[in-house]
Each structure stands twice: as C-alpha cells, then as structure tokens.
Amino acid sequence: MKGRVVVLKEYLKPFEIEEYDVPDLEPGAILLRITQAGICGSDLHRWRGDQMNVPLPPTGFCAGHEGTGVIEKLGPGVTADWLGQPINEGDRLMYAAIKPCMRCYQCINGNQNWCSGPQSPRAAGEWPYFHGTYADYYYIGPNQPVFAVPPELPDHVLSFVNCAMGTVTEGLSRAGCKEGDYVVIQGAGGLGLNATAMAKDMGAHKVIVLDRLENRLQLAQEFGADHTINIEEFDTPESRKERIRELTDGRLADIVMELVGQAELLIEGIDLLTYGGTFVEIGDIVRGRKVALDPSPITRGKKVIGSSMYRPSLLPVMMEMLVKNLGRRPYEKIISNVFPLADVNEAFEQAEWANRETPVTRAVLVP
Numbered sequence: 295m296k297g298r299v300v301v302l303k304e305y306l307k308p309f310e311i312e313e314y315d316v317p318d319l320e321p322g323a324i325l326l327r328i329t330q331a332g333i334c335g336s337d338l339h340r341w342r343g344d345q346m347n348v349p350l351p352p353t354g355f356c357a358g359h360e361g362t363g364v365i366e367k368l369g370p371g372v373t374a375d376w377l378g379q380p381i382n383e384g385d386r387l388m389y390a391a392i393k394p395c396m397r398c399y400q401c402i403n404g405n406q407n408w409c410s411g412p413q414s415p416r417a418a419g420e421w422p423y424f425h426g427t428y429a430d431y432y433y434i435g436p437n438q439p440v441f442a443v444p445p446e447l448p449d450h451v452l453s454f455v456n457c458a459m460g461t462v463t464e465g466l467s468r469a470g471c472k473e474g475d476y477v478v479i480q481g482a483g484g485l486g487l488n489a490t491a492m493a494k495d496m497g498a499h500k501v502i503v504l505d506r507l508e509n510r511l512q513l514a515q516e517f518g519a520d521h522t523i524n525i526e527e528f529d530t531p532e533s534r535k536e537r538i539r540e541l542t543d544g545r546l547a548d549i550v551m552e553l554v555g556q557a558e559l560l561i562e563g564i565d566l567l568t569y570g571g572t573f574v575e576i577g578d579i580v581r582g583r584k585v586a587l588d589p590s591p592i593t594r595g596k597k598v599i600g601s602s603m604y605r606p607s608l609l610p611v612m613m614e615m616l617v618k619n620l621g622r623r624p625y626e627k628i629i630s631n632v633f634p635l636a637d638v639n640e641a642f643e644q645a646e647w648a649n650r651e652t653p654v655t656r657a658v659l660v661p
C-alpha cells in the first residue's frame with residue numbers, strides 16, 4: 295500500500311507530492327488515515343523560510359503538523375489511548391502534534407511541549423515516511439500521546455484542536471486565566487477566535503479582541519468577545535490603550551495574548567497590562583526581530599511569558615469543552631476554506647497573509 299506525502303523541497307517554491315510505501319508499524323505505533331489537515335501560521339512561516347535557522351533536509355521536509363484522522367492500523371500492543379479508553383481501527387483519534395521523547399528533564403517534569411530531546415527532521419524518504427499531516431497517512435510514534443474522540447464531536451471541530459486551540463489554551467493556562475480576569479487578544483485569526491472562546495470558558499470577565507478586519511471582529515463576537523477594537527479606527531497604541539482603559543473601568547488587562555506575530559506588539563501589550571498582569575507571547579515565532587524594551591514597567595509585577603504548542607494532557611480537556619460548547623459557539627466557522635490535498639499549492643497561495651490581507655481564517659486540506 296502506498297500513500298501521498300506533500301514535500302517542501304525549497305523555500306517559497308511549490309510543494310511536490312511524492313508517494314511512499316506505508317511502513318510496518320513498530321510496537322506502540324499507530325497509522326492514522328488523515329481526513330483533514332489544517333494550514334496554520336507556522337506552516338506558512340515554514341514555507342516562506344522565515345525560520346531560516348532550520349535548514350530543510352536535503353531530500354525535503356514533510357509538511358503539515360495539525361489535523362485529524364481515523365485509525366488505519368494499530369501497531370503491535372496498542373489497544374487503548376493514553377487514558378486507557380479502548381481504540382480500534384476505523385476510530386477517530388486526536389493526537390498530540392508534538393513528539394515528546396519522554397526521557398528528558400522537560401518531559402519528566404510534565405512540560406512535554408518544551409521537550410529538549412532529539413526531534414525528527416521529518417526528512418522526505420526517511421523511515422517511517424509519513425512525518426507530516428499533508429499526506430494520506432500520518433505515522434504516530436509510540437511516544438506520541440493519542441486520545442479517543444468523543445462520539446458527539448463532529449469532524450469539522452477537530453482539525454484545529456491539536457494546534458490553534460491547544461496553543462492558546464496552553465498560553466491561557468500558563469498565564470493563570472481565571473474568573474474575573476480582563477483578557478486582551480491581539481489578532482482575531484484562528485488562534486484569536488479559539489483564545490476568545492477559551493478565555494470566556496475559563497471565567498474571564500471581559501474579553502477584548504483587536505484586529506483590522508471587520509469580518510474577523512464580527513466572528514470574535516460570535517465566539518464570546520465582549521468588545522472588539524478595530525485598529526484601523528483606533529490607529530495608535532495610545533488610542534487603543536485609552537479605549538481598553540475605558541472598557542476595563544480604568545484597570546487595564548490582566549492578560550494580553552500576542553497572536554499576530556509582530557514584535558512591536560510586545561511593547562504595546564506590556565503597556566496594556568494592569569500591574570501584576572501577564573503578557574503571553576505566542577505569535578512571534580520568527581527569529582531575529584528586535585524591539586527596544588523599557589524594563590521599568592515590569593518592576594510593577596508585570597510578567598512576560600512565552601508559550602508554544604501544549605501539554606498533551608490538555609487534549610482530552612479541550613474535547614470535553616467542545617462537547618459542552620456544541621451549539622453555543624460557531625466552531626464550524628473557523629474553517630473558511632477546504633482544498634483537496636492535490637491542490638496544496640493553491641491552498642497556500644490563498645491562505646498567505648504576508649504583506650496582504652486574506653479572508654481565509656483557516657484552510658484545511660482533505661486527502
């Protein structure tokens with residue numbers, strides 16, 4: 295049996311589609327048949343080569359990290375997910391889109407998303423061939439946590455759980471989001487919409503979302519935003535701060551989430567915090583950008599933390615939250631565009647947001 299794999303051979307060049315034999319499974323491994331794979335900001339960064347400190351493998355890089363699918367084959371010894379729920383071929387499965395080694399300091403400390411062990415280069419043509427989710431199959435190694443999907447959940451809410459939703463939930467949880475908090479979200483894309491709903495679910499008193507696109511701000515309201523600020527209308531950091539001061543009865547924000555990927559938003563975000571508040575850096579994953587920071591506001595207890603991906607234990611929690619929220623939040627609207635896997639290049643062109651605006655909130659590829 296063979297399957298297709300989308301390979302990035304050169305930055306900013308069209309992807310190539312290659313075919314590989316489906317490998318035999320090692321004990322503890324699972325072969326997933328991909329049903330949907332999302333295109334997220336980090337995939338676009340990777341395609342452009344923004345993370346140039348990570349050279350592409352000589353044979354090319356197997357693209358795609360988030361998505362969902364059904365079990366094609368269980369490796370020797372696999373009968374249950376990581377919480378002991380029985381799983382069978384044909385079942386839908388949620389997997390952690392990180393590959394923790396489970397044998398490093400961070401992993402044994404519970405921070406598998408910060409694993410410092412060796413990571414696969416996801417090189418095309420290297421066993422087990424199916425390293426990415428832009429493919430017919432995805433190889434889940436024995437260390438990669440997996441969870442059965444609750445039967446109530448429709449497929450269309452699953453593709454972003456193990457990336458956008460996981461990432462913002464991790465950030466909010468590390469920032470200690472709680473009852474009564476004022477939360478400011480910079481950016482109403484796939485991350486921002488998920489963050490809005492999750493912050494409200496964690497008890498935030500008010501969530502205020504900033505973006506420049508009115509359709510996205512409208513969606514943010516449907517996801518639970520109490521207020522939105524169009525940055526075309528409030529077009530200076532000072533005017534935005536004044537507006538947020540008004541909306542928070544003079545207090546400013548307990549938590550600010552940076553989900554855009556603009557270094558200057560760190561400075562603006564720290565300024566939007568109340569004393570003791572927490573700025574969460576998530577979007578700025580491209581290396582080499584610099585901002586000048588006045589450290590004095592930090593002496594008033596302001597904290598700057600970074601967050602990346604998520605601890606796998608959050609996955610079952612998020613799926614339970616989604617079950618509870620079915621019909622309450624329009625999760626079906628996060629996926630704005632669906633492309634066949636063969637049209638991966640068209641999908642990337644349309645989803646591209648560098649130096650332009652795109653109506654695409656999130657595109658998915660379907661094999």
Ligand SMILES: [Zn+2]
Binds near residue numbers: 398
């Ligand atoms: Zn590790």
Ligand SMILES: [Zn+2]
Binds near residue numbers: 333359457
């Ligand atoms: Zn992602």
